[in-house]
Amino acid sequence: MKKQLFLFKVLCIWFILVCFFIQPIYADDIDYIKNINSRAYVVLDRNSNTVLVGKNEMQKRKMASTTKIMTATIIIENCNLSDTVTISKKAANTGGSTLGLKTNDKITVRDLLYGLMLKSGNDAAVALAEYAGNDLAGFATLMNNKASELGLQNTHFETPHGLDSDNHYTTAYELALLSNYAMKNKTFANIVNTKIYSVTINGYPKTIHNTNELLGNLDGVYGIKTGFTNGANRCLVSCCKRGNMDVICVVLGADTKNFRTKDSIKLLEYVFKNFEPINIGEMAKNEFLKWKEKNNTNFSVDKGTSNSIFVDILNFENKVIPLDKDYKNCISIDINCDTNLIAPITSNYKIGEIVVKYNNKLISSFDISTINSISRKSISQYILEFLSNYPSYFENLY
Numbered sequence: 001m002k003k004q005l006f007l008f009k010v011l012c013i014w015f016i017l018v019c020f021f022i023q024p025i026y027a028d029d030i031d032y033i034k035n036i037n038s039r040a041y042v043v044l045d046r047n048s049n050t051v052l053v054g055k056n057e058m059q060k061r062k063m064a065s066t067t068k069i070m071t072a073t074i075i076i077e078n079c080n081l082s083d084t085v086t087i088s089k090k091a092a093n094t095g096g097s098t099l100g101l102k103t104n105d106k107i108t109v110r111d112l113l114y115g116l117m118l119k120s121g122n123d124a125a126v127a128l129a130e131y132a133g134n135d136l137a138g139f140a141t142l143m144n145n146k147a148s149e150l151g152l153q154n155t156h157f158e159t160p161h162g163l164d165s166d167n168h169y170t171t172a173y174e175l176a177l178l179s180n181y182a183m184k185n186k187t188f189a190n191i192v193n194t195k196i197y198s199v200t201i202n203g204y205p206k207t208i209h210n211t212n213e214l215l216g217n218l219d220g221v222y223g224i225k226t227g228f229t230n231g232a233n234r235c236l237v238s239c240c241k242r243g244n245m246d247v248i249c250v251v252l253g254a255d256t257k258n259f260r261t262k263d264s265i266k267l268l269e270y271v272f273k274n275f276e277p278i279n280i281g282e283m284a285k286n287e288f289l290k291w292k293e294k295n296n297t298n299f300s301v302d303k304g305t306s307n308s309i310f311v312d313i314l315n316f317e318n319k320v321i322p323l324d325k326d327y328k329n330c331i332s333i334d335i336n337c338d339t340n341l342i343a344p345i346t347s348n349y350k351i352g353e354i355v356v357k358y359n360n361k362l363i364s365s366f367d368i369s370t371i372n373s374i375s376r377k378s379i380s381q382y383i384l385e386f387l388s389n390y391p392s393y394f395e396n397l398y
């Protein structure tokens with residue numbers, strides 16, 4: 001009896017251990033991205049600007065040194081990178097992470113950019129702002145004008161470096177949009193994809209290393225910028241490309257560097273595991289061709305010289321969007337087209353729409369338009385038509 005009781009206890013302990021260790025792994029696999037420490041995050045598809053996953057991505061937050069993505073963009077688009085800058089006392093005395101610049105040091109704009117984006121030098125940020133905008137306020141105006149140009153409505157800049165300030169903020173989503181824009185510039189993309197670089201200060205070389213912990217350590221990562229202040233906590237913007245998928249991941253407000261790294265890896269691995277690029281345009285076109293085959297002879301043009309309408313997709317593009325791998329059960333394509341028309345009809349005249357929805361949410365639409373034009377019947381044509389049909393009209397009277 002004691003032996004049976006002992007075996008029963010062993011089995012109970014074994015069952016508890018299995019439930020304790022195995023179940024969390026299973027639950028974590030299902031809710032993989034729920035255990036994220038960062039206060040806000042987003043993963044954005046670069047090709048379509050589609051949000052793949054996100055949390056609090058529209059919430060205004062401090063963004064620390066990820067600010068320098070905008071700083072670098074302004075400089076690259078407006079300045080001669082070969083120019084030499086003399087470092088001011090204000091730039092040299094800037095706190096936080098620095099390139100180690102001293103008053104009256106001489107360095108090129110290009111090397112300041114590398115110091116800005118790799119070493120996250122706040123002194124480099126101030127030097128560049130003074131060079132391009134005369135002072136920090138003038139440069140902030142350039143930054144905010146660019147934000148408006150890009151349609152960033154919940155973003156505002158006060159400094160070129162991102163040290164905490166009440167009116168200096170963005171959202172994870174808008175930071176991803178800004179990053180996507182910046183990465184389209186080859187000079188910017190080359191800088192943030194550099195792990196080690198040698199800047200020249202006063203004619204002497206100085207080797208600097210990129211602060212981005214994912215660069216070179218996670219498959220497909222090729223940028224972009226880290227950030228930290230007490231107000232913003234740990235932030236990281238990453239670009240990652242694997243196969244046909246190219247995404248930007250933004251995490252803001254992580255408690256530690258370790259959390260921001262783990263969060264970024266979790267989010268990137270999740271989207272590459274669970275999403276695949278789908279050619280929405282091609283799917284819509286195939287459905288349209290089937291519809292056109294059935295409806296080609298169903299058009300009527302009141303008061304028109306002909307009923308022969310030829311239609312096509314006006315704004316067709318091979319729009320590729322990453323969707324969940326079970327997308328076939330969640331995607332719908334509706335074709336709404338007016339087949340009863342009134343002349344005159346011009347070519348390229350919109351008469352319908354193809355609507356593509358994913359989980360009942362609109363993800364794309366294409367216009368259906370006429371290829372040919374049909375004029376309205378003239379009075380003489382009406383008379384000729386009446387005369388040609390006169391015998392039948394006469395017979396109908398009897």
